[in-house]
Amino acid sequence: MTPLAELQRRFHAALREDGDGKVEEDIRADGLAPARRLQIYRNAARLLLTDALKANFPATCRIVDERFFAQAASEFIRRHPPRQPRLAEYGAGLPAFLARFPPASSLPWLPDLARLEWAMLACQEAEDAPALTAADLETQPAAALPRLRFAPHPACRLFASPWPVDRIRSFALAGGEESPPDLMGDPVRLLVRRGEAGVALRRLAAPEFTLLERLLAGVPVEEALDGIEAESVPLLAAALRDGLFAKS
Amino acid sequence: MGWLEVHAENYLGGGPARRELESLRQDYPVSLHAVGLSLGSAEGLDEAHLDRVSELVQAIEPAALSDHLSWSVSEGLYLPDLLPLPLTEESLSVVARNIDRAQERIGRPLLIENPSLYLAFRHSPIPEPEFLGELARRTGCGLLLDLNNLYVSACNLGFDAGTALAGYPRERIAEIHLAGHAVQEIDGVDLRIDDHGSAVPEPVWALYECALDLVGPRPTLIEWDTALPPPEVLLDQAELAQARLRRALGRVAA
Numbered sequence: 001m002t003p004l005a006e007l008q009r010r011f012h013a014a015l016r017e018d019g020d021g022k023v024e025e026d027i028r029a030d031g032l033a034p035a036r037r038l039q040i041y042r043n044a045a046r047l048l049l050t051d052a053l054k055a056n057f058p059a060t061c062r063i064v065d066e067r068f069f070a071q072a073a074s075e076f077i078r079r080h081p082p083r084q085p086r087l088a089e090y091g092a093g094l095p096a097f098l099a100r101f102p103p104a105s106s107l108p109w110l111p112d113l114a115r116l117e118w119a120m121l122a123c124q125e126a127e128d129a130p131a132l133t134a135a136d137l138e139t140q141p142a143a144a145l146p147r148l149r150f151a152p153h154p155a156c157r158l159f160a161s162p163w164p165v166d167r168i169r170s171f172a173l174a175g176g177e178e179s180p181p182d183l184m185g186d187p188v189r190l191l192v193r194r195g196e197a198g199v200a201l202r203r204l205a206a207p208e209f210t211l212l213e214r215l216l217a218g219v220p221v222e223e224a225l226d227g228i229e230a231e232s233v234p235l236l237a238a239a240l241r242d243g244l245f246a247k248s
Numbered sequence: 249m250g251w252l253e254v255h256a257e258n259y260l261g262g263g264p265a266r267r268e269l270e271s272l273r274q275d276y277p278v279s280l281h282a283v284g285l286s287l288g289s290a291e292g293l294d295e296a297h298l299d300r301v302s303e304l305v306q307a308i309e310p311a312a313l314s315d316h317l318s319w320s321v322s323e324g325l326y327l328p329d330l331l332p333l334p335l336t337e338e339s340l341s342v343v344a345r346n347i348d349r350a351q352e353r354i355g356r357p358l359l360i361e362n363p364s365l366y367l368a369f370r371h372s373p374i375p376e377p378e379f380l381g382e383l384a385r386r387t388g389c390g391l392l393l394d395l396n397n398l399y400v401s402a403c404n405l406g407f408d409a410g411t412a413l414a415g416y417p418r419e420r421i422a423e424i425h426l427a428g429h430a431v432q433e434i435d436g437v438d439l440r441i442d443d444h445g446s447a448v449p450e451p452v453w454a455l456y457e458c459a460l461d462l463v464g465p466r467p468t469l470i471e472w473d474t475a476l477p478p479p480e481v482l483l484d485q486a487e488l489a490q491a492r493l494r495r496a497l498g499r500v501a502a
Contacts, residue, residue, distance in 0.1 A: 001371050004338050005290035005322075011331065012322035026334070028368045030406060032437045037367035040439065041329055048328040082326045085284025085297055086257050128262030155263060194263050 002026055015042045016081055049077045052087035056121050057094060059172035060114045064107070072101055088125050092118065109163035109183065113172075116165045116190070119157040120201075123194045126154035131243030146222035150215050150245035155194035158204075158213055162187045166201050193242055208235050212244065249486055251311060253279040253469050259308075260300045269308065277311040279423070279469070280304065284326070287346045287360070288319030288333045295353075302354045312423055312467075314359035314392045315350075317343065317380065334369035335379045340386075347387040359422050360384075361392035364429075364442035365401040376401075377415030384420040391416065393463070394425035395455045396448070396471070400440040409455055418463040426452055426489060427471040445475040448485060456489070460496035468493055 002010070007026060013019035015038065027034035050073045054061045061069045076097050082090045095118060098104050099111040131153050140148065166188055167181035189209035191202045204212070207230035214224035225232050239245070252272055259269050259280075272278060282301060285293060305313055318330035333339045351357055360383060362376060374382075380391055393416060402409035428446030432439050448456075448470065456468075470485045 001336075003290075004334070004336075004342055007334065007369075008290055008319060008322040008331075012325060012327065015327055015329075015331075016325070026369050026371070028370050030368065032435060032439075034367065036434055040366040040434075040441070041331060044441075045327040045329040052328070082328070083324055084294065085286070085320065085326050085328070086260055087328060088258070088261070124263060125261035126263070128266060196264070198264055 011038075014038055015045055017042075017078065046074070046077060048087065049082070049090065050074070052090045053077075053094065056088065056091045057114050057117045059169040060094075060098075060110065060117055062175070063113065063168065063172040064104075064110070068103060071103070072098065075101070086125075088121065091121075094118070109161070109165060109168060112161040112163050113165045113168050116159055116161070116169060116192075119159050119192045120199045123155045123157055123192050123199045126194065129154050130247040132240065132245040132247045133243075134237065134240045136247060137240070146220065148221050149218045150221075151218065151248060152216040153193075153244055153246045155199075156216075156242070156244045157192040158209065158216060159190040159192055160188065160209065164188050166190055166203065191242070191244075193244065205230070211235055212239060215239065216244065249276070249483070250490075251277040251279060251467065251469075253281050253471075256280040256282040256301050256304055256313070257284045259304055266307075273308055278308055279312040279314065279467075280308065280310040282313065282315040283328075283330065284320065285315045285346075285350060286319045286321040286326070287315055287350065287358075288317065288331075288339065288343050289321045289346065290319075290342050291322065291324075293346050293349055294321065298350060298353050305354050305356070312359055312392075313354065313356060314361055314423065316361045316363050317376075317383075318363045330363045332363065332365050332367060332369070334372040335374040335376060336371065337374075340374065340379060340382060344383055344386045347383065347389050351387065351389065357387075357389050359390045359392040361394050361425065362397050362401070362416075364394075364397040364404075364440075366404055366439065366441075368405050375412070375415060377412055377417075381415075381417040381420065384417060389420075390422040391420045392423045392425060393421045393459065393466075394427070394471075395459060396425065396427040396429055396452050397442060399452050399455055400429050400442045403438075403440045409451075410458060413455060413458055414462060416463075421463050421466055424456070424459060424463075424466045424468045425471050426456060426468060426485075428452075443475075444471045444473045446472075447481070448488070453488070453492075456492060460492060465493050465496040465500060 010019055010023035014023045024034040053073045076094055080093045095111045095114040098114055104110050164181050164186040171178045171181055189204045191204050207228050211224055211228050259266055316330045320326050320331060347358060384391060398409050426448045427444045428448055430441045430443045432441050468489045472482055
């Protein structure tokens with residue numbers, strides 16, 4: 001009789017096609033071979049994981065052809081099975097995987113598109129937390145403001161890419177309704193944040209991006225403003241309005 | 249419609265999804281149905297996941313919290329499937345220990361559901377109804393009887409669903425699930441696949457009638473979460489269950 005931990009290790013490995021077949025000795029045949037019975041579980045798990053990747057990376061999935069995505073997903077699932085039970089959090093490694101996936105080498109922007117979708121998903125799934133508001137800052141003595149540091153709100157991210165992945169994404173999701181974006185000479189800096197209606201993207205100019213990057217990294221206000229060639233007060237006000245910082 | 253059930257794992261984050269659930273909770277009792285606790289894992293529970301489920305339970309105050317007699321995790325890797333357990337003394341102590349831990353962390357009893365089975369282990373000496381009964385006795389958990397799962401397992405493994413039904417400890421059954429399934433031919437053998445993607449079929453309704461007689465009226469859920477039909481079809485299924493439940497309640501009152 002195989003101890004449960006060992007039986008589960010063998011069973012799991014068999015479903016991931018990483019087993020030695022020994023688990024079949026512990027399974028009753030009853031008119032259908034153990035390997036075929038295992039296949040039912042394997043297919044169900046694979047289907048759910050593929051569907052999860054399609055749901056988590058909808059534009060990445062649609063911009064390539066179906067067979068290409070199925071092949072990439074199947075290889076990714078085999079090499080990187082999930083380590084936690086939330087399918088909405090499955091696929092953190094997909095962008096890096098696509099960057100090294102030989103069939104994707106002719107689509108240099110594809111990993112960044114996946115990276116953008118992952119950032120959006122992270123914002124969508126982030127826990128709720130109260131945001132810091134301008135009113136909260138009013139309670140601070142004016143002299144303390146330059147030394148203030150902010151903590152990032154869990155439902156926001158900054159994202160930069162040499163490719164216009166926001167436009168590629170909207171092109172992919174429009175399903176042929178939009179004309180393809182010009183891929184060259186349009187690097188993007190984006191703010192990804194979850195609002196009342198869901199996750200939204202906003203393009204940022206270089207000074208705002210740099211300022212937010214510093215503030216979200218916890219750099220004190222005075223230092224973060226150093227060398228920013230833009231009106232800084234409206235930028236700070238907008239960041240507070242957007243709820244980019246967590247209330248401590 | 250009397251109450252709603254959602255997958256706990258779909259609501260562990262914040263934002264609009266959580267707001268929707270909170271808003272539904274204002275108007276209906278909500279049951280949280282977990283699929284990811286992996287109560288049958290020999291290596292124990294994922295404490296981080298348990299913390300998140302526990303936080304959701306505190307926030308939503310569900311009418312019930314359930315998961316399955318199954319496992320999904322081995323060596324820290326998770327497969328999204330309700331995998332079968334050999335029903336042995338060893339499994340009994342593993343599952344009881346995990347349920348104890350989950351109930352201790354969450355602070356309320358779980359309901360444990362019988363899974364759909366596509367295989368049986370050579371060494372699995374304890375019948376499932378008895379196994380679940382003993383789990384309930386050791387941990388204080390309740391049971392969620394899924395009649396579609398029972399029918400699917402009976403067909404796939406060649407036992408009689410009606411006989412098995414009589415073996416479950418009726419006083420522990422706190423909820424009933426009904427659903428449809430698909431039939432798939434593999435190597436000339438018809439297998440029933442639990443896919444929650446069609447109407448409740450006649451044999452499952454027949455089991456439900458038996459269960460209402462044997463067990464008595466219990467909160468009943470229609471599970472239909474793939475290939476969704478128009479809402480009228482779902483409401484019609486719920487009404488078919490409700491009508492049988494009303495008749496059973498009438499019998500109890502009389």
